[in-house]
Amino acid sequence: MQNPPPGPPPGGGEPPNYQPPSGQQPGYQAAGGIDKKTGAILSYVLGWVTGIIFLFVGKNDPDVKYHGAQSLIFFGGLTVIIWVLGILRSFMPLGLWGLFGFVQFLLSLYGFVMWIVCLLKANGGGGARFQIPLVGGFLTPYAEQIANAVG
Numbered sequence: 001m002q003n004p005p006p007g008p009p010p011g012g013g014e015p016p017n018y019q020p021p022s023g024q025q026p027g028y029q030a031a032g033g034i035d036k037k038t039g040a041i042l043s044y045v046l047g048w049v050t051g052i053i054f055l056f057v058g059k060n061d062p063d064v065k066y067h068g069a070q071s072l073i074f075f076g077g078l079t080v081i082i083w084v085l086g087i088l089r090s091f092m093p094l095g096l097w098g099l100f101g102f103v104q105f106l107l108s109l110y111g112f113v114m115w116i117v118c119l120l121k122a123n124g125g126g127g128a129r130f131q132i133p134l135v136g137g138f139l140t141p142y143a144e145q146i147a148n149a150v151g
Helices: 036-045 048-057 062-089 094-124 136-149
Strands: none
Touching: 036 048, 036 062, 036 094, 048 062, 062 094, 062 136
């Protein structure tokens, strides 16, 4: 006779004293069968694109919605600012052209570093909410407002 695989038995019932992996609530998963940690990580993988996707896909899990909203606001806002600087840069005299390019580079570098930080925090925190360093205090109320508006 073969030993059954670890985890809950087939049929949806969970044995008494069953402890799910990584501290999840038994039976609690985001829409589509994704757990909270995976939903949080995937919210940041492609920046604002996956942020907007998981804002709606994770509508049954408030933390996944929060991560999607935070990703959308931060990476979407950063993308718009970098694009606007690029457009303005094309109209600037040569002296300011280099300054605008340098600012674009610094913002892109900050965005890349924060992307890595977001992925690591979402993974390490098991999907718990966190604030993005330097701008989190400003972004959090907006992210919560957007996440609560999606239902």
